[in-house]
Amino acid sequence: MSSRRSSRSRQSGSSRISDDQISDLVSKLQHLIPELRRRRSDKVSASKVLQETCNYIRNLHREVDDLSDRLSELLASTDDNSAEAAIIRSLLNY
Amino acid sequence: MASADKLINTYVPEKDVFALHFLQSLSNLRTQNPLNSPDKSIDRVRKIKKAAYVSMARAAGGTSRLWSRALLRRAAKDDNKSVRFSRRKRKVTWKISSKRKRSNQRAPVVEEAAERLRNLVPGGGGMETSKLMEETAHYIKCLSMQVKVMQCLVDGLSPK
Numbered sequence: 598m599s600s601r602r603s604s605r606s607r608q609s610g611s612s613r614i615s616d617d618q619i620s621d622l623v624s625k626l627q628h629l630i631p632e633l634r635r636r637r638s639d640k641v642s643a644s645k646v647l648q649e650t651c652n653y654i655r656n657l658h659r660e661v662d663d664l665s666d667r668l669s670e671l672l673a674s675t676d677d678n679s680a681e682a683a684i685i686r687s688l689l690n691y
Numbered sequence: 692m693a694s695a696d697k698l699i700n701t702y703v704p705e706k707d708v709f710a711l712h713f714l715q716s717l718s719n720l721r722t723q724n725p726l727n728s729p730d731k732s733i734d735r736v737r738k739i740k741k742a743a744y745v746s747m748a749r750a751a752g753g754t755s756r757l758w759s760r761a762l763l764r765r766a767a768k769d770d771n772k773s774v775r776f777s778r779r780k781r782k783v784t785w786k787i788s789s790k791r792k793r794s795n796q797r798a799p800v801v802e803e804a805a806e807r808l809r810n811l812v813p814g815g816g817g818m819e820t821s822k823l824m825e826e827t828a829h830y831i832k833c834l835s836m837q838v839k840v841m842q843c844l845v846d847g848l849s850p851k
Contacts, residue, residue: 618821619820619821619824622821622824622825622828623824625701625828626824626827626828626831629828629831629832630831643798643801643804644798644800644801644803644804647801647804647805647807647808647824648804648807650808650827650831651804651807651808651811653831654808654811654812654827654830654831654834655811657831657834657835657838658811658834660838661740661743661744661834661837661838661841662740664743664838664841664842664845665736665739665740665743665841666736667845668739668841668844668845668848669732669735669736669739670732671845671848671849672717672735672739672848673732673735676850678849678850678851679850679851681847681848681851682847682848682849682850685844685847685848686848688714688718689714689717689718689721690718690721690722691721
């Protein structure tokens, strides 16, 4: 282990992360992703976790897009469908 | 093992911090453009989307996270402004030379997936794989927080 560490620390001043910490990070990511949280077994490979992470991030981006769209529509509309909506709109200067 | 004792911090503020930043951002949008409402709905949507990302980056810690710094830098470049960063004690490399990245190879199949992740996380291109994963975890938490805030707002504004 120490020989591995010394060969890596040659490159830069920043501290090297061990492979243990990598797998720790991978399992942390696994807990964050709803898809993978259900299968609590440790049998999910690191690359699978990263792959699902990519998909999850893309989904989140898409949700932000969609919600921005709806917000824009709702804020621009002038029908006061509810008192709450009117309050929110006036708060935001619309 | 001393050098590997870096604490991995994925603390994310409460939802109301994100909500506050986003609401402020949204109300600022209107005060910038009081009399002439942007005609094109696409412009409106784009501005709201940008407000969402910028307010998220600010709520999540502004310049203390690599992904939020990259996001804010990108947004400022759009507006032709410059972002002031406080001097960090650690040397920040804007470009990671390919030699350094290569020397940090994990299993190639992991690196391949990490490459795709780098394209999705702001600022990911210059990050070492382990740092990338730490930043990703934080980014995901903040993104889902932001989505919740926006969903609440949409629910509040929607017809009952």
